[in-house]
Amino acid sequence: MSSDETAAQGSRDLRAGRTAAAAPSAGDVKRGYLFWGLVTGAILLVELAGAVADWLDKHFSITIPWTTISGMVGHLEELWPTTAVFVVGIIAPAAVYALAPPPSHRRTPRGRWLLRSGDVRRARWYGAPTALALSAVVGLIAVLVFDDDYHRAEVIYGALFFFGIVVPSLLPLVRLEPGFTALFATIQNLRRQRNVVAWLATVALSGGMAILIVHLAFYPWPDITKEPVSYAGRTAKEARKRAVARVRQVRPEGGLVYSTQARQVVNGKEAWVVFFLGADESDAGCTVILKEDSVAVTPECSQ
Numbered sequence: 517m518s519s520d521e522t523a524a525q526g527s528r529d530l531r532a533g534r535t536a537a538a539a540p541s542a543g544d545v546k547r548g549y550l551f552w553g554l555v556t557g558a559i560l561l562v563e564l565a566g567a568v569a570d571w572l573d574k575h576f577s578i579t580i581p582w583t584t585i586s587g588m589v590g591h592l593e594e595l596w597p598t599t600a601v602f603v604v605g606i607i608a609p610a611a612v613y614a615l616a617p618p619p620s621h622r623r624t625p626r627g628r629w630l631l632r633s634g635d636v637r638r639a640r641w642y643g644a645p646t647a648l649a650l651s652a653v654v655g656l657i658a659v660l661v662f663d664d665d666y667h668r669a670e671v672i673y674g675a676l677f678f679f680g681i682v683v684p685s686l687l688p689l690v691r692l693e694p695g696f697t698a699l700f701a702t703i704q705n706l707r708r709q710r711n712v713v714a715w716l717a718t719v720a721l722s723g724g725m726a727i728l729i730v731h732l733a734f735y736p737w738p739d740i741t742k743e744p745v746s747y748a749g750r751t752a753k754e755a756r757k758r759a760v761a762r763v764r765q766v767r768p769e770g771g772l773v774y775s776t777q778a779r780q781v782v783n784g785k786e787a788w789v790v791f792f793l794g795a796d797e798s799d800a801g802c803t804v805i806l807k808e809d810s811v812a813v814t815p816e817c818s819q
Contacts, residue, residue, distance in 0.1 A: 547643070582665050590732075628685060
């Protein structure tokens with residue numbers, strides 16, 4: 517039986533009052549692995565780029581204009597502490613549904629919920645290329661429009677979440693459904709494999725979800741107390757970017773690289789103190805002091 521025939525049979529079962537949806541076809545399951553694998557891979561790739569942004573900037577002068585998911589969430593938690601509540605409130609139920617899903621009442625054969633019974637047409641046009649292309653377009657617009665790494669990250673990860681997870685989950689509301697299994701159905705299909713793959717999938721999901729909750733709720737890991745994200749009128753990343761730009765102004769020929777920064781009090785005022793090294797990582801004596809209303813550089817920065 518083809519995937520379309522299987523879906524049609526599942527819809528007839530629902531109209532007939534049967535509570536359990538038919539099993540997805542082998543093709544639907546394979547396409548589910550492909551879709552969710554590519555979407556997950558794209559998210560991890562964007563996350564990896566954000567994680568190594570400092571290293572790429574320091575060694576190759578490559579700028580990654582967004583932060584990591586944890587950095588983004590940590591920033592939001594500093595601005596609005598209740599964000600941590602929403603993080604736990606989203607991840608915990610997701611872990612439950614992934615590891616112990618409820619009975620498949622009013623579900624399509626591909627594992628998506630239906631508000632009411634009836635035929636659901638297959639949306640052949642929606643797959644990984646469409647979801648990733650739309651996410652890439654929105655991400656590119658964010659990079660061009662916003663000048664803050666956190667704002668860009670919010671749009672980029674938000675687009676991946678929306679087009680990769682929300683849209684394929686909500687299409688059944690308009691009687692359409694992508695031709696691949698839903699996320700939780702795909703996870704269950706993977707865990708049903710009676711081999712080491714199923715065991716590893718269960719361990720990775722349960723362990724990963726637990727670590728993710730703690731990491732995002734108490735970011736940076738595993739600190740329980742946090743300093744305010746803004747100091748001397750700037751975030752740490754804003755202070756670094758301003759200091760790097762100022763050094764390039766006074767020393768356009770280059771030769772200095774960012775080293776580290778610290779929160780200090782200078783002449784009775786809050787200030788970011790940003791340190792720079794020579795190209796060979798020797799002590800160059802260059803320091804940039806950023807107060808809320810001023811930016812000062814030491815003479816060594818221009819020598």
